[in-house]
Amino acid sequence: MRKNILITGASSGLGRGMAREFARLGCNLALCARRTERLDELKAELTAAHPGIHVALRALDVDDYDAVFRTFREFRDELGTLDRVIVNAGMGKGQPIGTGYFYANRQTAQTNFVSALAQxxxxxEIFREQNAGHLVTISSISAMRGMPRNLTTYAATKAGLAALTEGIRADLMRTPIKVTTIFPGYIRSEINEKVKKTPFMIDTETGCRALARAIERExxxxxxxxxxxxxxxxxxxHLPLSVVSKMA
Structure with missing residues (x-):
């Protein structure tokens, strides 16, 4: 069992839900996000429910790349090792291409891909030093194809993240380091709370329990x-793009 788990974007949504699930399994947690007050609340909840675990917290904006490296090392030093890192932090901003919202699409691309690369x-780096570890990236089912409208940039970043993760996996295949790409379907979270009448949507708790089970299988x-x-x-x-575009 991977004992010490780092989760980025842990103050809300899937990150917060996964923290609850791994705490329930008895794991020590390294949790980071921009909103530290929500992390404080989460730590109090988890340590009260599971007094045997250690929960380390750091404020982190993943767009600050130097801070990403510094924070991960601080977590490693505090816990002794990092056994699993879940690259979860991201955003769902996006508008159709060519409609005057380049700034939003650029921000989505930066956070979901370049900042994920930094993570x-x-x-x-830490896993290579340890000669052990499990890297997990949270992509999206939308990464399977190019998607229309507000999903275009988001889907592209998640496809890029999946390809990046596969390349890392190829590079580390003959080492003890494991690499996993997770493609979540429609799981209710703060990133999609305004989306209504979505087929196959499941609640956050059910979705995060399924995520934790999948991650544990590695x-x-x-x-x-x-x-x-x-x-x-x-x-x-494999379906024609005209069909897939209607699924967005």
Missing amino acids: CEAAV PATACVPGWPWTPLAFLMR
Whole structure:
């Protein structure tokens, strides 16, 4: 079992939910996010419910790349090792291309890909030193194909993250370091709370429990929940784009 787990973007949504699930499994947690008051609340909740675990907190804006490397090392020093790093921090901003919202699409691209690259770099540096560890990146089912409208940039960043993670996996295949890409389906969280009437949407607690189970198996890739997203992912990759675009 991976005992010491770092989760970025842990103050809300899937990050917060996964922290609860891994605390329930008895893991020590290294939690970081921009909103430290919410991290303080989460730590109080988790240590009250699971007094045997250690919860370390840091404020971190993942767009501050130097801070990413510094924070990951501080967590490693505090816990002794980092056994798993979950690259979860991201954003869902985005507008159709060419409609005057380059600033929002650029911010999404920067946070979801370049900042994720910084997190992967920082994590794998530590894992190489330890000769052990498990890197997990949170992509999206939308990464399967190019998507229209507000999802165009978001889906592209998540596809890029999936390709990046696969390349890291290829590089580390003959080492003890494991690498996993998770493709969540529609799980209710703060990033999509305003989206209504979405098919196959599940609540945050159910989704995060499924995420934790999938991560614990340490597969190369996993769609979460497996049903219906594993077969739907296959269809998304092979159906005509005109059909896939209607799924957005």
